[in-house]
Amino acid sequence: MTFPVRIGVQIQPQHADYSAIRDAARRVEDLGVDVLFNWDHFFPLSGDPDGLHFECWSMLAAWAEQTERVEIGALVTCNSYRNPELLADMARTIDHISARGDAPGRLILGIGAGWFERDYAEYGYEFGTAGSRITDLAEALPRIRSRWAALNPAPTRDIPILIGGSGPRRTLRLVAEHADVWHSFGDADALRERSAILAGHAEAVGRPVGEIERSIDVRRRPSEVGQELLDAGATLFTVESSGPDYDLDLAAEWVAWRDASTRG
Known part of the structure; x- marks a missing residue:
């Protein structure tokens, strides 16, 4: 299968009022980006650890209504924070909200095992171990697909599943079994x-x-x-942008490069 070159932007929901996040989402779509991501944390990951921050899935619902073309999703949802059946229903609902006319929904279900201990501790989730969190993710993924098959109405399309992480033994096995998209970090050699x-x-x-x-x-x-x-095989390239200013200059360079690559 040949995938088109695509550009994503992760709008990190930290250190900004929501009005700035809303404006950033608008600018991302106007720029011609293909996928708009946020993240699933409860506190900032950089800068002031107690700075401004907003919740992932409430924001995705707002983006589903606000945007018209760009795909949306979390990079990535923490599997630990929501019952898999509930998460499936949330994803299906946002899939429908994001549909326009005859075009299907635009949600990508990005998901991972979780890692940020402060989220777990302050919100009352059991942190467990890296191994137990991967085991929980492995159990959740079939439950999510089963719930999608049972919901009425069904999702508007086969919602793509993106799995983040590069653990060689277990995470990449889950990618092979369940993912439509695999997200990683590092250079070309690591990829x-x-x-x-x-x-x-x-x-x-x-x-x-x-x-x-x-x-x-x-x-x-x-x-x-x-x-x-x-x-090295990458076709979806995602740029990060953090509040309060949400600089999109680097994203604009990647969009221009995508367009030049497509013409070439």
Whole structure:
């Protein structure tokens, strides 16, 4: 399967009033970005740890109504924070809210095992261990799909599942079994190394690895890393932007690079 080159922007919901976040979401769509992400945390991850911050899924519902074209999702939802059946219903509902006319919904269900201990401690979730959180994610993913099949109305499309993380033994196995998109971090060499491991897992579960889109976090200019990441297999490139100002200059460079790559 051949995937188009796409650009994502993660609007980090920290250190900004919601009016600034709303404006950033508008600017992202106007820029021509393909996917608009937030994140699923309860406190800032950088800067003042007690700074302004807003909740993920309430925001996604607002974005589903506000935007017209861009796909939306969390990068990524923490599996620990919501019952899988509830999460499936939330995703299905936002899928419907984001649909326009004859076009289907635009939600991507980004999900991961969770890692930020403060979220767990202050909101009363059991932190467990890295292993137990991966086990919980493995149990949740089939439950989410089963709930989608049972809901009335059903989702408007097969909601894509994005799994974030590069753990070679268990996380990439879950990607091979369940994901439409795999999101990772690092350089081209790391992407190639982990992609080879993913290919092994896909072969083991009897799935063509080419069905899985590669997504990667990018913090440098496309003139510096774009082609080598593309050659390594990435097709979805996501830029981070934090409050209060939500600078989109780097995202604009990646959109221009995407358009030039498509023309080429």
